[in-house]
Every structure is written in structure tokens, then in C-alpha cells.
Amino acid sequence: MTGTRAIGWFFGAIINAIVRWLALSKIHPNVLTFLGLLINIWAAWLFAAGSFRWAGVVVTGAAIFDMVDGRVARATSQVTRFGGFFDSVLDRYSDLALYAGARGELHP
Numbered sequence: 001m002t003g004t005r006a007i008g009w010f011f012g013a014i015i016n017a018i019v020r021w022l023a024l025s026k027i028h029p030n031v032l033t034f035l036g037l038l039i040n041i042w043a044a045w046l047f048a049a050g051s052f053r054w055a056g057v058v059v060t061g062a063a064i065f066d067m068v069d070g071r072v073a074r075a076t077s078q079v080t081r082f083g084g085f086f087d088s089v090l091d092r093y094s095d096l097a098l099y100a101g102a103r104g105e106l107h108p
Contacts, residue, residue, distance in 0.1 A: 015064075015067060015068065015071070018064070018068055019068050019071045019072055019075055020075070022068060022072045023072050023075040023076050026076075027072070028078065029069045029070070029072045029073035029076070029078055029083055030069075030083055030086055032065050032068060032069040032072060033065070033066075033069045033083075033086055033087045033090050034090065035065055036062045036065030036066050036069065036090070036094065037090045037093055037094050037097075039058060039061055039062035039065065040058075040059065040062045040094035040097050040098055041094075041097045042058055043055045043056075043058035043059045043062060043097075043098060043101065044097040044098050044100060044101025044102075045101060046058055046101070047098065047101035047102045048100075048101045048102075048104055048105070055101070059098065062094065066087075066091065066094075069087060070084075070087065
């Protein structure tokens with residue numbers, strides 16, 4: 001097994017465990033998508049405040065929500081066209097917030 005394959009296997013197992021736990025918790029995938037947006041807005045605020053390390057940590061946390069929302073939808077048979085659209089649109093709003101925060105457009 002190559003090093004990158006081992007890393008993928010290790011983190012894939014962690015993501016799968018998170019997806020199983022969220023599926024069992026019965027949280028709706030669209031809620032996960034919205035929480036990811038809120039976390040990215042928090043990260044944008046941290047970027048604007050100059051807390052770049054913490055902003056990076058928070059962006060990583062938001063990325064986990066973005067990775068699992070679709071997987072939770074598939075695991076719980078809650079895949080909808082609206083959910084795909086909602087996820088796509090909120091991903092762009094997250095990008096916009098992070099861009100604005102990194103440019104200092106947000107004034108904490």
C-alpha cells in the first residue's frame with residue numbers, strides 16, 4: 001500500500017464514521033449544509049480580524065460539513081434535486097464570505 005493510499009484509507013474511515021453517526025442522529029442533510037455556511041462565515045470574520053491560523057482551522061471544520069452532507073443524504077435516502085441545488089448555492093455563498101473576509105471587507 002502506498003503512503004497516499006494509506007492516508008486516504010485512514011481519513012476515509014474517519015469520514016465514514018462521521019457519516020454513520022450523523023445518519024443515526026437523523027439530522028437533515030440540508031441542516032448540515034447550512035451549518036457549513038455559518039462556520040465559513042465565522043472563518044471569514046476570523047480572516048478579517050487577522051487570525052489566520054484560527055481561520056484555517058475553522059475552514060477545515062466547515063469543509064468536513066461540506067464533505068458529509070451529500071453522503072448523509074445518500075445514506076438516509078434523502079437525496080433531492082433541491083438539496084443538490086441548496087448545497088451548490090450555499091457553497092458559493094461560503095466562497096464569497098471567505099473571499100470577503102480574506103480581503104478585509106468584513107470589519108469585526
